[in-house]
Amino acid sequence: MSDSTAKQPEPVAPSRLRKVWESDFVYSFRHAPVAVVAASMVTLMVLSALFAPLIAPHNPFDPATLNLMNGFTPPMEPNAFTGEVFLLGTDDQGRDVFSTILYGMRISLFVGFAAVTLAMVLGVTLGLLAGYIGGWTETIIMRIADMQLTFPAILVAMLIFGIAKGITPPEYRNDMAIWVLILAIGLSDWVQFARVVRGATMVEKNREYVQAARLIGRRPVSIMVRHILPNVLNPVLVIATISLALAIIAEATLSFLGVGAPPTQPSLGTLIRIGQGFLFSGEWWILFFPACTLLVLALSVNLLGDWLRDALNPRLK
Amino acid sequence: MLAYIIRRVAQSVLVLLVVGLVAFSMFRFVGDPVDNMLGQERTQADIERLRVELGLDQPFPVQYGKFLGQAVQGNFGLSYRQGRPVADILLERAPATLELAAVSGLMAMIGGIGLGVFTAIRRRGLGANIVMTSSLVGVSLPTFLIGILLIYVFSVELNWLPSFGRGEVVRLGGWTTGFLTESGLKALILPSITLGLYQMTLIMRLVRTEMLEVLRQDYIRFARARGLRERSVNFRHALKNTMVPVITVTGLQLGSIIAFAIITETVFQWPGVGLLFINAIQFVDIPVMAAYLMLISVMFVAINLIVDLLYFAIDPRLRLDRGTGAKA
Numbered sequence: 001m002s003d004s005t006a007k008q009p010e011p012v013a014p015s016r017l018r019k020v021w022e023s024d025f026v027y028s029f030r031h032a033p034v035a036v037v038a039a040s041m042v043t044l045m046v047l048s049a050l051f052a053p054l055i056a057p058h059n060p061f062d063p064a065t066l067n068l069m070n071g072f073t074p075p076m077e078p079n080a081f082t083g084e085v086f087l088l089g090t091d092d093q094g095r096d097v098f099s100t101i102l103y104g105m106r107i108s109l110f111v112g113f114a115a116v117t118l119a120m121v122l123g124v125t126l127g128l129l130a131g132y133i134g135g136w137t138e139t140i141i142m143r144i145a146d147m148q149l150t151f152p153a154i155l156v157a158m159l160i161f162g163i164a165k166g167i168t169p170p171e172y173r174n175d176m177a178i179w180v181l182i183l184a185i186g187l188s189d190w191v192q193f194a195r196v197v198r199g200a201t202m203v204e205k206n207r208e209y210v211q212a213a214r215l216i217g218r219r220p221v222s223i224m225v226r227h228i229l230p231n232v233l234n235p236v237l238v239i240a241t242i243s244l245a246l247a248i249i250a251e252a253t254l255s256f257l258g259v260g261a262p263p264t265q266p267s268l269g270t271l272i273r274i275g276q277g278f279l280f281s282g283e284w285w286i287l288f289f290p291a292c293t294l295l296v297l298a299l300s301v302n303l304l305g306d307w308l309r310d311a312l313n314p315r316l317k
Numbered sequence: 318m319l320a321y322i323i324r325r326v327a328q329s330v331l332v333l334l335v336v337g338l339v340a341f342s343m344f345r346f347v348g349d350p351v352d353n354m355l356g357q358e359r360t361q362a363d364i365e366r367l368r369v370e371l372g373l374d375q376p377f378p379v380q381y382g383k384f385l386g387q388a389v390q391g392n393f394g395l396s397y398r399q400g401r402p403v404a405d406i407l408l409e410r411a412p413a414t415l416e417l418a419a420v421s422g423l424m425a426m427i428g429g430i431g432l433g434v435f436t437a438i439r440r441r442g443l444g445a446n447i448v449m450t451s452s453l454v455g456v457s458l459p460t461f462l463i464g465i466l467l468i469y470v471f472s473v474e475l476n477w478l479p480s481f482g483r484g485e486v487v488r489l490g491g492w493t494t495g496f497l498t499e500s501g502l503k504a505l506i507l508p509s510i511t512l513g514l515y516q517m518t519l520i521m522r523l524v525r526t527e528m529l530e531v532l533r534q535d536y537i538r539f540a541r542a543r544g545l546r547e548r549s550v551n552f553r554h555a556l557k558n559t560m561v562p563v564i565t566v567t568g569l570q571l572g573s574i575i576a577f578a579i580i581t582e583t584v585f586q587w588p589g590v591g592l593l594f595i596n597a598i599q600f601v602d603i604p605v606m607a608a609y610l611m612l613i614s615v616m617f618v619a620i621n622l623i624v625d626l627l628y629f630a631i632d633p634r635l636r637l638d639r640g641t642g643a644k645a
Contacts, residue, residue, distance in 0.1 A: 147332050150617050155576045162598040162606055163343055249459045256461045257583050259598045276465055276584075280473060280480075291462055299457040 028311045035307035041300040045293075049105040056099035061264075075285050089285040091274065097285060100271055101293050107267040108297070111181050112248040118186030119247075120240055123193025128224045128232075130194065131201025142198070145191045154250055156188035161259050174262045181260050185250050192239050200232035234312045241305035245298050252294050268294045325625055329618045334385075336614040340607035341384045393608035398600050403608045407590060412493045413483055414582070414589030418574045420505055421513030425574075426567055429517045430556075433524025437532065438551055449525075452518040460577060464511040464584035471507060479504045481586040512581040516570045523566055527559035561628070568624035572617045 020026055029035055048055055075089040075097075088097040126145075130138040148156060161184040168176050204210060205228065213223050254260035255269030263270060268290050275287025368374050375383075387393070393403040436445040455463075472480035484500030486493040495501025531537065532555055540550045579591035586592065590609065597605035 147335060150332060150621055151614070152573050152576045155579075155613070158579070158594075158598060159339075159606075159610060162601070165598070166343070166601045166603065245457070249457075253459055253461060253580060256459075257580065257595050259595065272462070272465070279465070279469060284469075287465065291465070295458065295462065298459070299454070302457050 025311060029307075032307055032311075034303055035311075038300040038303040038307070041296060042304060045105060045297055045300070046109060048102060049109045052099075052102040052106050056096070056102045058096040058099045060095040060100045060103055074283075075289075088289045089283075091283075091286045092278070097289055100266065101268070101290055104266050104268045104271045104290060105293060105297070107178065107261055107265055108248055108251055108269070108294070111178060111185065111251045111261070111267065112244050114182045115185035115189065115247045115251070116240055116243045118182060119189035119243060120193055120236065122186065123190035124197050124229070124236060126190070127194035127197025128201055128228065131198040132205055132220065132224050132228065138198070141194065145194055148188075149191050153185075153188040153246070154253060157184040157250055157254060158257075158259060160184035160187055161254065165259075174264055177260070177262045178265060181251060181254060184254070185247050188250070189243055189247065192243065193236060196235045196239060197232050200235065201228055204228045204231050238305065238309045238312055241301065241308050245301040245305060248294075248301065249298050252298075268297075321629070322626065325622060329622050332618050333614060336610060337385050337388060338381065340388070340610050341381050343603050343607050343610075344384070388611055393611075394604045396597075396602055396605050398597070398602045398605070403604045406593065406605065407608060407612065408491065410588060410590045410593050413495075413587060414575065414578050414591060416495060417505065417508055417512060417581070417587060417589060418571075418578055421509040421511075422516070422571060422574050424509060425513040425516035425520055425570070428513070429520025430524050430563070432517070433521040434528060434551065434556060436521070437525045437528030440529070448521075452521060455514060455518045460511060460515060460580045461584050463514055464507070464581060467507045467511060468584070478507050480507070483588060508581050508585045508587055511584065512574060512578060515577070516574060519570065520563065520567060524559060524563055527562055528555060531555045531558050565624055565628055568620055568627065572613075572620045575613060575616060 029039075053059070073090040088101070090096055091100070126141050130141040161180055164176075164180040164183060165173060168180070201224075210223060210227055213227050218227075251260060251267060252269030252272065255267045256273045258273065261267040261270045263274070266274065271290035272287060272294065275290060278284075278286045391404045395401060396403050396406060399406060432448055436448050439445045468480045471478045479500070482504060483495045484502075484504035485498040486495050486501055487497040495505055537550060537555055540554050545554075575591075578587075578589060579595055581587065582589045582591040583595055590612075593605060594609045596602070597609065
């Protein structure tokens with residue numbers, strides 16, 4: 001929408017920053033408190049995940065700094081033996097829960113972003129090809145998409161994880177787990193992108209600017225990437241945001257089920273899996289804080305996606 | 318109409334063939350079956366003999382054909398981990414999953430339709446707003462967290478309901494049921510809520526949207542003008558016309574309930590097929606994975622097909638243009 005504002009003749013050229021600030025998109029963002037709160041939460045969490053090594057009071061993966069005597073310290077209470085205080089308590093091995101959450105969020109977010117990027121690149125490419133070329137290419141791509149859509153994404157992800165795990169030699173399985181997880185979630189999620197991009201491409205390819213580009217002899221790849229792609233990006237952005245929430249939840253679910261991030265590189269899901277074991281013995285904080293973090297993260301991204309969908313939808317204006 | 322049905326059935330068969338190919342490739346390429354079956358002490362002759370015995374020396378399409386033939390008869394070989402026929406293990410586990418899925422599906426449908434109608438009629442009421450807001454949180458809440466939350470409240474704090482297992486089961490022929498004992502019924506409550514809640518919110522939101530759409534239409538206004546009672550207008554006139562999309566989505570959700578049972582079964586250590594599948598993935602037990610995959614695809618494809626055909630049967634308008642709908 002910022003394009004249409006820019007095209008209008010303006011007496012005094014305002015600074016670029018001011019233009020962005022007053023564009024419809026930013027305006028609707030400033031006036032949606034839910035979106036602002038959600039965006040701040042996501043930013044805060046991404047930043048603290050990025051700078052986890054600087055923020056975390058302990059390094060949960062360095063055995064030298066761990067003291068087993070510190071195990072099961074409740075939040076904000078001094079440990080009975082060492083007298084140390086931990087913001088969110090410690091787990092059975094004396095690891096600071098706050099630090100493990102920061103590092104866990106790092107893995108959750110990394111897997112989420114990487115998986116969505118993979119799904120997006122794959123889906124947009126296949127969608128563009130299907131929509132622009134048509135014919136057999138389209139039939140094959142869309143039939144595969146239909147087929148995959150018959151099954152829930154989480155099931156597809158589990159299956160890909162299982163197969164990939166079978167293929168990798170046992171000694172590499174733990175190191176490869178994160179990458180396998182990204183592959184599994186990414187491959188299970190490309191269909192949405194492909195469907196939307198294909199639909200939009202089919203509309204765009206008959207427009208005059210595409211015909212003009214074709215007339216002056218531009219090659220198909222360049223038409224697809226330079227001309228059509230920028231015009232179908234809006235819905236892709238919305239799907240990507242919603243997919244991010246789904247990918248984070250999918251990652252947590254898989255890790256919780258024990259078919260995701262290994263205990264040596266715990267994500268939020270793995271932490272919840274570990275914490276569940278202490279539910280009955282009264283150490284609630286080991287489970288509670290990672291679960292809350294996951295919930296807030298998923299909810300914020302979801303709300304942001306909801307808002308984005310409305311904001312970028314011209315029909316709702 | 319007939320052409321459409323034939324095309325749909327052909328498509329379903331194709332999907333199953335492809336899934337079969339995936340399942341078969343798992344056997345063929347993930348690990349070496351000969352390796353898995355022979356112990357440490359083996360000779361080259363043993364390996365050759367087993368390869369011929371298993372038919373691994375034959376060309377790929379022949380092997381695939383044989384695999385399909387066996388699969389149709391329910392023969393998936395022995396589980397690498399338990400050393401028993403996979404079909405037996407699956408049959409033993411199936412009742413637990415099916416009972417759980419049936420109860421949660423029923424709960425999702427009754428609760429979803431009821432709440433959907435309620436929130437549509439009292440759109441601006443406080444109750445409806447509370448339900449709508451909590452449903453938004455419910456959608457963001459991963460299934461396994463709901464399960465853990467329920468366990469914490471009802472098993473740990475209140476100590477009312479069991480947190481794992483099926484309780485006592487009664488054996489009826491080849492079927493084990495938890496419906497007939499008190500502990501079995503108690504054990505069903507938490508898992509079925511966990512499993513059904515997400516589907517319930519989906520159905521609720523759908524019914525609400527559809528109801529709001531229908532309630533705006535002229536025939537509803539006319540029914541009101543005729544002086545019919547509110548209840549009659551809402552349920553006999555409005556709800557009836559929301560049923561087409563609701564049936565479609567509910568039908569398609571039936572498949573996801575079976576799939577999401579994997580998560581619920583893991584949280585509650587429910588001895589069903591889903592837990593079996595997760596354990597199979599953890600231990601790379603290929604025959605079990607392949608069998609589960611085949612089983613669940615047959616179920617999914619059948620449900621999709623039935624829903625598509627049902628859609629067609631319910632809505633006469635679709636029969637004119639050769640049915641592009643029913644892809645929810």
